[in-house]
Amino acid sequence: MSNNQRNMTLFALTWPIFIEIFLHMLMGNADTLMLSQYSDDSVAAVGVSNQILSLIIVMFGFVATGTAILVAQHLGADENRMAGEVSIVSIAVNLLFGLLLSIALVFFSKPILSSMDLPRSLMDEASSYLKIVGGFAFIQALIMTAGAIMRSYGYTKDAMYITIGMNIINVIGNYLFIFGPFGVPVLGVEGVAISTITSRLIGFIVSIIVIRKRIPTALPFRRLLNLPLSHVKNLLRIGVPSAGEHLSYNGSQMVITYFIASIGTNAITTKVYAQNLMMFIFLFSVAISQGTQIIIGHMIGARDFDSAYERCLKSLKIAIIISLIMAGIFSVAAEPLLRIFTSNEEIISLGKTLIYLTIILEPGRSFNLVVINALRATGDVRFPVYMGILSMWGVSVTLSYILGIWFGLGLIGIWISFIADEWLRGIIMLKRWRSKVWIHKRFVQHDKNTV
Template sequence: MNKNKMSLGTLAWPIMIEMFLQFAIGTADTLMVSRISNDAVAVVGFANQFFNAVLIVFMLVASGAGILIAQRLGAGQQRDARVLGTMAIVITGALGIIVSITIFFGAGTFAEALNVPHEILPDADTYMTIVGSGMLLTALNAALSTCVRNTGDTRSPMYIAFGMNIFHVFLNACFIFGALGFPKWGLQGVALSTVIVRFLAVLVLLRLFRHAFGSKIAWSEFFKFKPKLLKEVIRIGWPMSLNGASWTISQLAIFSLIGIMGTHELAARTYMNTMESFAFTVGWSLAVAAQIQIAYMYGKDMRREAYYSCYRAMGAGMLLVTLNTGLMLVFRQPILQYFTDDPWIIDTAITLLWLNLILQPGKMLNMALGQSVNAIGDGRFSMMVSLPSMWILAFGLSYALGLSLDWGLYGVYVGMILDEYTRGIIMWFRWRNHRKAGKLADRIGAPAVDAKGAVQAGTM
């Protein structure tokens, strides 16, 4: 494999653009739906939080398989990498079918259980039923793109995301506003557009996946399982999946608390999610790129390079997310007024943007170190740290400060800030420990030697 293909910059920029484009789908939805009503925006925001929680179920296998694919390719074990990929797709697809059926019959029940405000409950039921029925497509999208990225090909998923965005906006214009003679379906049109675009993306990604491991993967290979490899996937994947599920469910629980505060607060948080995504995307893309690179280097026994890759990603990310948030603050008025003309929502969002100057660097610290630890198979420790922190600090303080003390959304942000920095600092000590006495210790700090036992110059 071309070494430059696994450089941090080569991996990161297509992921960054792809994620910007995917978040742009959500932004397009928010902008277009905001022309319907603030209630419709609240429906989309709440439903997307729910679907993000469901998505974590599909990552149980895909996340573990992705790391192992990069490690195996680094070690030159191409055949195992192929099997890991096909197993991940089949198992994730089966989970997607089960989840799609469950949501189709139970969308309204889920919405009620999550405290969706009564006035938007019918719309939430309709939207969640349509989009939830296509969760199989969401599952396959996530698994296919994860496997392809971990082969080092981060550009192709980016191109697919670009095509999805253009077509999604086109379909939104047709289905929401009745362009080109289509009926004006409103919120239902957004849901239909989402499902159609995801279906087309799966078709393209599946073709890409079958050519991602050298020779074309035959359909018969999707029925080949290696229990030993599957055991490794589950061992690495379950802590990451549980960690991700807990975080997403905690965010959904926080959204539920905000739903109790009122529709205005829910709409404001939805607008903020959309704006924050542009800072979050920069940091997350660097963290994902670092994970792929570190897993590849770890498999290739390049332990020293793997260790310092984490810090390169974290440093670049800190700078970029802070700059990104600063730009949003500079242009806060025109940005917010483009979303809504509600003065309460605008004033609240401006204050929350200032809090983001503190929040986003903490997120970057946590993401870079967390993904690095996962890349070398230490996801269980990350899970053990994250679960109590996100529930005690992020959710607990959101309830105590936001509801009990009536701080509203400001209390929610204080809880999130303390959670991100607490986890990030603990993971920093863990990563340093891997250099001294952990998985990287045997390769860090000791000079390399040649075949005759002589110390090689310039290795330290």
């Protein structure tokens, strides 16, 4: 392992990741905030479309996740050439996969939205947004892969700077197309979609330039067709099960959004506003979990299992403490924060209750974010998927219907189901980590790869 890799610390890796994810969230919130000045219905339309796009992004994530883990492990084992080969293969694979899904979204946007029981009044705007952003979704696939490469090499600051630039471009575009200064046509939802894809395209181009400059060996384009298929197999071996857990989560969220749509447009809008605020609460845990995954990936590559074990537990404690503090702060400020988005008293009152419930929800989410990412970094990727599917559908979806629809508790009942799901999975994941089964699995996988 190089000196640069040895000197990696959680703080040095995490704070740029924190800023980067924070800015990604700001990009989504900028869309919501600016559209809220245009129309609450437009917010609901984009919110439902983004639920579908989140599912698509998770499917892109299977390659990005595999890339992050394999590159970190190869670098930890001082296999720089292999790390570069994995990087270029992952970009090619995600480009092809992204193009296929983008084409599907363009042609099937309305049938997909109709299947979610979307109110007719929202269909035109939601479909327009989904066609534009979904049609260029492959750019997001490329950005995710390039970001994973930069972070695994330790260049988290570069990824952060690129995200800052993307946000600036996105906000400027939103302002131009929503408010129409200087004679620019007011395009509403379509304008927000155009701003989104433009900022992503520029962000990807800059990402490739940075990688070629920082890590000349990371993208051997000329050797792409001659690289072994084993890299693709390894990406799929780690990435597909890892994405399965996210895919299950987003799929369950789509079903729950269907339940919420049956309650009414106000319920959809409240969910969008509340979850936009909640993202800032668990942002710290997301950043800590990603920084921890990079460090543990390097440790596993160097076969330093004891340090990897302790690193996960230390990171988990930090994530839980910070999530509790942030949930408390946002609960106190819930009403003024919600009034930034809307003046609808019904939405504000219900949204406040949902934010209060995050004090219980977020510590449970911290377990899943940190420990599951740690398990992935070791190569133990299937167990979280199996447990995730059982809990998300058996607990979250089932209780959402029983409490939210059957007993008429609405969004409050649905939030209670989220709490039960996060805590159940979190405790199971912690027991898995403490069992150290992943050490044995790592030895078995290493022996298979060396045969």
